[in-house]
Amino acid sequence: MINRVRGTQDILPARFTDKTDAQIECWNLVEQTARDAFRLCGFEEIRTPIIERTELFERGIGTETDVNKEMYTFEDRDGERVSLRPEQTASVVRACIEHGMFNQPGLAKLFYIGPQFRRERPQKGRYRQFGQIGVEVLGQSDDPAIEAEVIEMLDWYLKQLRITGTELLVNSIGDENCRPAYIERLKEAIRQRLPQLCGSCNQRYETNPLRVLDCKIESCQPYLNELPVITDSLCEPCRAHFQSFTAMLDQRGIAYTLAPRLVRGLDYYTRTAFEIIGSQLGAQNTIVGGGRYDGLSQMLGGPPAKGFGFAFGIERMIMSLPDDAARSLKQVPDVFVAYIGERARKHSFELARRLREAGISAVVDLEGRKLKKSLAVANSLAARYALIIGDSEIDSSSYVLRDMTTGEQRNLSESDLIATLRN
Numbered sequence: 001m002i003n004r005v006r007g008t009q010d011i012l013p014a015r016f017t018d019k020t021d022a023q024i025e026c027w028n029l030v031e032q033t034a035r036d037a038f039r040l041c042g043f044e045e046i047r048t049p050i051i052e053r054t055e056l057f058e059r060g061i062g063t064e065t066d067v068n069k070e071m072y073t074f075e076d077r078d079g080e081r082v083s084l085r086p087e088q089t090a091s092v093v094r095a096c097i098e099h100g101m102f103n104q105p106g107l108a109k110l111f112y113i114g115p116q117f118r119r120e121r122p123q124k125g126r127y128r129q130f131g132q133i134g135v136e137v138l139g140q141s142d143d144p145a146i147e148a149e150v151i152e153m154l155d156w157y158l159k160q161l162r163i164t165g166t167e168l169l170v171n172s173i174g175d176e177n178c179r180p181a182y183i184e185r186l187k188e189a190i191r192q193r194l195p196q197l198c199g200s201c202n203q204r205y206e207t208n209p210l211r212v213l214d215c216k217i218e219s220c221q222p223y224l225n226e227l228p229v230i231t232d233s234l235c236e237p238c239r240a241h242f243q244s245f246t247a248m249l250d251q252r253g254i255a256y257t258l259a260p261r262l263v264r265g266l267d268y269y270t271r272t273a274f275e276i277i278g279s280q281l282g283a284q285n286t287i288v289g290g291g292r293y294d295g296l297s298q299m300l301g302g303p304p305a306k307g308f309g310f311a312f313g314i315e316r317m318i319m320s321l322p323d324d325a326a327r328s329l330k331q332v333p334d335v336f337v338a339y340i341g342e343r344a345r346k347h348s349f350e351l352a353r354r355l356r357e358a359g360i361s362a363v364v365d366l367e368g369r370k371l372k373k374s375l376a377v378a379n380s381l382a383a384r385y386a387l388i389i390g391d392s393e394i395d396s397s398s399y400v401l402r403d404m405t406t407g408e409q410r411n412l413s414e415s416d417l418i419a420t421l422r423n
């Protein structure tokens with residue numbers, strides 16, 4: 001037997017699994033709700049390839065990040081280095097550059113839904129292929145109204161999914177004018193605490209000191225609390241931008257918490273950074289992360305352009321759903337058609353076609369089972385009704401419709417049948 005690759009998962013119809021994050025109903029709910037919510041704000045979908053040139057991510061993400069180290073990279077037959085995408089922002093920006101999308105008037109407001117790949121150490125709730133949904137706003141404006149609107153949209157999305165008890169954390173991580181001086185101050189302060197800090201903090205001190213602030217190790221926390229925060233080092237334009245952004249959140253009635261130690265893991269982020277954290281997932285409780293990335297287009301060889309966006313893992317979003325979220329989504333057939341005899345079997349296929357033309361989902365027994373076994377299948381599919389057809393039903397043009405929940409049976413003409421099933 002050949003099993004699936006480690007760290008990947010099969011997404012099954014709910015009746016075949018009790019793992020909620022592997023139920024297709026949950027995936028469809030999270031994806032369809034995103035399409036609906038984003039469309040209301042004028043966002044358009046973009047699809048980019050799963051494989052890209054490795055160079056795209058090396059330039060866009062940097063070679064010293066965790067994400068880069070976890071990439072699936074291989075050499076193609078012609079010697080080109082390609083990678084499975086570990087995230088999609090760099091791909092979206094590449095597509096915007098490649099197709100001249102920055103030349104259009106106004107903003108490109110885009111969203112994507114698709115798998116991403118990271119070769120992480122196997123751990124519970126982490127997959128090497130995981131689903132991600134993201135939103136990117138690209139163009140020439142960095143108006144904080146873009147940030148407030150995107151966050152309001154996200155807030156609306158979470159409400160549609162009935163995810164409550166979340167907290168919005170916001171911060172500004174400065175820009176190329178004010179961040180270098182802050183990083184020097186930060187490094188100086190970290191240097192004095194290196195012996196007390198964990199191994200990964202020591203490593204990050206060398207490669208990406210901002211990310212020391214991100215350390216989740218318990219013993220590091222007291223020392224991290226002493227480190228200088230970037231909010232005290234912002235230049236005037238960054239400070240004004242951040243103030244304007246939070247004022248717009250206030251205007252929209254969106255609650256937030258200032259989180260001066262919040263940073264993003266990727267090098268290209270500037271100014272506004274945010275996270276939405278949930279109450280249900282324990283220590284690793286970030287549900288959504290996002291921020292501004294004004295330098296990315298140029299870093300990838302494109303024109304100067306501003307960018308702001310967010311992304312979230314679909315598995316994590318599913319874990320945050322209320323328990324009964326998927327129940328209402330089960331894809332159950334409206335009617336299961338069972339029959340007695342060869343003539344009724346033929347008639348069933350024709351009737352099923354007419355039901356489907358009327359928009360009713362009809363499943364016919366394809367295995368020629370006896371009535372009793374046929375009804376057992378209808379039960380396991382959780383069909384709302386079963387239709388029972390024999391010779392006398394065909395002759396009288398009257399069908400027996402059985403309510404599978406109550407067991408109640410009724411005789412109906414075809415037009416009454418269609419009217420009943422449509423309700």
Ligand SMILES: [Zn+2]
Pocket residue numbers: 197198199200201215216217220
């Ligand atoms: Zn640490």
Ligand SMILES: [Zn+2]
Pocket residue numbers: 174175176177178179234235236237238239
């Ligand atoms: Zn600044």
